[in-house]
Amino acid sequence: MRTHTCNELHHSDIGKTVTLIGWVNSNRDHGGVAFIDLRDRDGVTQCVFRPETNAKIAEVAKTLRHEDVIQITGEVELRPEIDGKSTVNTEIATGSIEVSVSELNIINRSEVLPFQLDKEINNEDMRLKYRFLDLRRPGMARNMKLRHRITKTTRDVLDEDGFLEIETPILSKSTPEGARDFLVPSRLHPGSFYALPQAPQQYKQLLMCGGIEKYFQIARCFRDEDLRADRQPEFTQIDIEASFVNQDDVMTLVEKLLGRIFKESIGADAPVKFDRLTHEEAMNTYGSDKPDRRFDMHLTALDEVFANSEFKVFSGALKAGGCIKAINAKGFAGASVGQIDKLTKAAIEAGAKGLAYIQARGAEPSEWRSPITKFLSEGELAALKDTMNIEEGDLVLFGAGDWETVCEVLGRVRLMCADMQNLLEGNTELNFLWVTDFPLLAYDNEEGRWHAVHHPFTRPVKEDEEKLKNGEYADLRAQAYDVVLNGYELGGGSIRIHEADLQDAMFTALGVTEEEKKTMFGHILDAFSFGAPPHGGLALGLDRIAMLVCGTDSIREVIAFPKNNRGADLMSASPAEVDFKQLRELYIQSTAKKDKPKPQPQPAPQA
């Protein structure tokens, strides 16, 4: 249907007769001559309809509207000078030529579009309802190409290293741990249900037991959670598992993989080796287990400075076994009352009782403006100035209380300050980081039981194995690791348990009953008793990676047909009601109240 794409014709094609097909991108009339920019996936070519070439189609061309699909045949010509001025457009690949059209075939007329393709649209619902048009916009088209390049590169790299891509079931089994499952009623097994997998975790470990040694899959996963702005009920992960590996082996592989992904998609250079921080270091220094290290503003421990303080907030925190920390937002002393209020609100949301601060209007403590300095001794103020390196213009923000809360509060405040100060404007750094040595178990005070920080298959460090078996659950460390980019967690993984007795001890730690061990995890415990190899792996969030590669701030921009934040597809109006007959065949019935107005997917009003 075409001899060339719309991004292909150059100077060297002048004189050739060509056929192009695509969409009318624009249609301008200059003195009775129609100039149509014809667009396809690859680019745009200017097509000129001169009455002297073909009077009839020159007339028809004037009636063509945006997004009509046309096929044209004509001769490639140099763009002429008009009034001694070149009409060459150096901004597009085909800018030096135009096609003088002699034949026109109108393939499919378009109605007037609900929105313009070359303008920003704020109404996302509208974009989602008309996704089939939204995808024609240059940004979305580019994102789809980049996402393809990411997955292709992933497969190239892992194939080169001998990894086999293996599909695991989507019709899977409900597991008690983790998030809420999506369920699928079974027609052949009345009263029974499949579950959609939250991750192929068990299957990939069973593949290791099956001697596959190197597995990967770009796998669809499902979580029926209440959706936040950057979550989708179905998402995709690059899932990797290998036998006979340690933590360093997995990290080296992932460094290579991510490096190639960023290089081959956008030509960016990632470091060959990523920095590493333990979970404790990351929390202590950045107040986050996924720190953004493109700026410093470190958390600084002030326990010694205020060891004997009479300020009750500080002394109380220390007496209760807690800690005192602060950050110095250099040059942000001029923060407005509104900004300080915002920071305080964030601190309180993160668990603080308030947010103590010092605005250093001068270098000396006497020049500081603060609600707390009056409670501090001269010695403490001097030591504080020294420890925090307080200079004129600085804003110092404090946290006091239990270690975890203090870290999280200041971690959040740190990011907000950087945002308010525009510290990252124009920053193009790729700051990769490994966070290691996560805790194995955490005690849930509400439920009164231990839960797995990563998941129940994560291996403790060697020296903690016996403790786990002996029922000593506090302060165990895991062979678990997360990879972080610019403050986003790209993924995480662990070395796994491969022995039936250690896995059994882990289940016991998590309060799994003997009965549940059999019914829910029998096949895993079985598999570990027939010579399971040592193994480990990791999963990377593909949507998140694509978002960062594409430079957008929403995963919906890198998914062809995303759902909205109510889990609805506005284009096809899904989910939807189904025939009673369909449900009867599946041995289920709906308990939704028919008379109550239901929150159905609400498509945007048609323009």
Place this chain on the structure above:
Amino acid sequence: MRTHTCNELHHSDIGKTVTLIGWVNSNRDHGGVAFIDLRDRDGVTQCVFRPETNAKIAEVAKTLRHEDVIQITGEVELRPEIDGKSTVNTEIATGSIEVSVSELNIINRSEVLPFQLDKEINNEDMRLKYRFLDLRRPGMARNMKLRHRITKTTRDVLDEDGFLEIETPILSKSTPEGARDFLVPSRLHPGSFYALPQAPQQYKQLLMCGGIEKYFQIARCFRDEDLRADRQPEFTQIDIEASFVNQDDVMTLVEKLLGRIFKESIGADAPVKFDRLTHEEAMNTYGSDKPDRRFDMHLTALDEVFANSEFKVFSGALKAGGCIKAINAKGFAGASVGQIDKLTKAAIEAGAKGLAYIQARGAEPSEWRSPITKFLSEGELAALKDTMNIEEGDLVLFGAGDWETVCEVLGRVRLMCADMQNLLEGNTELNFLWVTDFPLLAYDNEEGRWHAVHHPFTRPVKEDEEKLKNGEYADLRAQAYDVVLNGYELGGGSIRIHEADLQDAMFTALGVTEEEKKTMFGHILDAFSFGAPPHGGLALGLDRIAMLVCGTDSIREVIAFPKNNRGADLMSASPAEVDFKQLRELYIQSTAKKDKPKPQPQPAPQA
């Protein structure tokens, strides 16, 4: 954990100290020396535990059992001569060397396996329950590697041609056409359901409307159908769609793709261009729309021979507008009574009233044994002998009735004869074929309405477009095509409708109401009204392709974790009952009768 894999060490490594890790494949004692074949994914290496090297581990080695996981360190040595005879094993890559072990690390002991890995197992349930062991068997391991190679090659080829792999939703919308959907209740939309996609058909067409131009996806699809031996509730297809293409463009692409798949997986050469038959030719000549052309045994029309026959079965068929055909199974006159019975039974199952035949014990009609020759005139017999080229030893089988039934009956009988005659024994041919020009619509006498032979988005041939719009539905031909290999349908596709008015006419033909057009297909009709490009594509069954590449006869052999023919996963015992609480959150309840014994997945008894 290792310096080499178990398939890597050669003559040239002699003298090196190496570390290997893997499974104990065998353990033989020769005069106090343990010979252990250590196995990993890639191969086997012989490890020798000599008391004089390390007395302690030589003792321990004797206790090692099949499938224990061990790590060894030792020196690579030439396999010695014993009694002047070489012990070199030329059948394995590492057969010239052995490793004299000085260090042994037992990583994970194995219980006694429920079955042996190197023996054929007839109990498939047992294999499925212990799939994590079954995958260690060489056949399964090879199949997983080949399947990976097929998908990797597919992605390489399509990427080279500018196709973008784009993921489409799994949480999708129920469609009224096609097979039964799997449904997923929605917690956020009480009373509403997602459906798992039977294919990404609508999404890929919407991507074309979105200007993607070249799309593919190796896509998981779902059909809740009663399962036959070669069906799975979830399966995978290579899904392809392109804009601005015609039928030849799609065929050329697929020929290249399948050629590369067979070349790069098993080194087999497929023809550059595949033969083509119209649907009518295929039915007329082979009695099948997916003919196996590795042998002839063509269906031959006998309407002229018996135009004036007094044999009522033949004359009746012709009078009713039907036809008479026969096949000649050369050299099969010696078919046993049992075999003739089987063929007759198959013919009746396919819709025939019986199966007339001639066993040519000699070349002359007088020597023929047949229940029908007595009703035929001498002229008819002579013409028959001539037309069918009947020679001594032939078996001729007849069909008479309506065209479609006769074709299908003889098509089935033809395949059975070939099987009984072992015509394909040792045949390694790859006989590819395109079947084209399928009918667009077929009338369903039971339901009293027309249905789409391919699907509702398939385009009629140019000259039939107006007929469709005018409500003339009989004998319309589709721009649809199937690709066939050795009698298996590998996939099929079509050029699609891209105009809203033609699509609307198609829905009308299928009895879709105006209301349903809006609620079920509104987004598609909408999309076609905003400049949809001409487009078409095809889907290939990956499981089927993998099965043929691997040379097995069941798709379960090429799926890591298949379900059994009751849709159950015997390994994880899925589907399973779930908490009442989980169902309540989803606004559904089970209507399965609790007191009745339910057909739950039945795992095989443990060995």
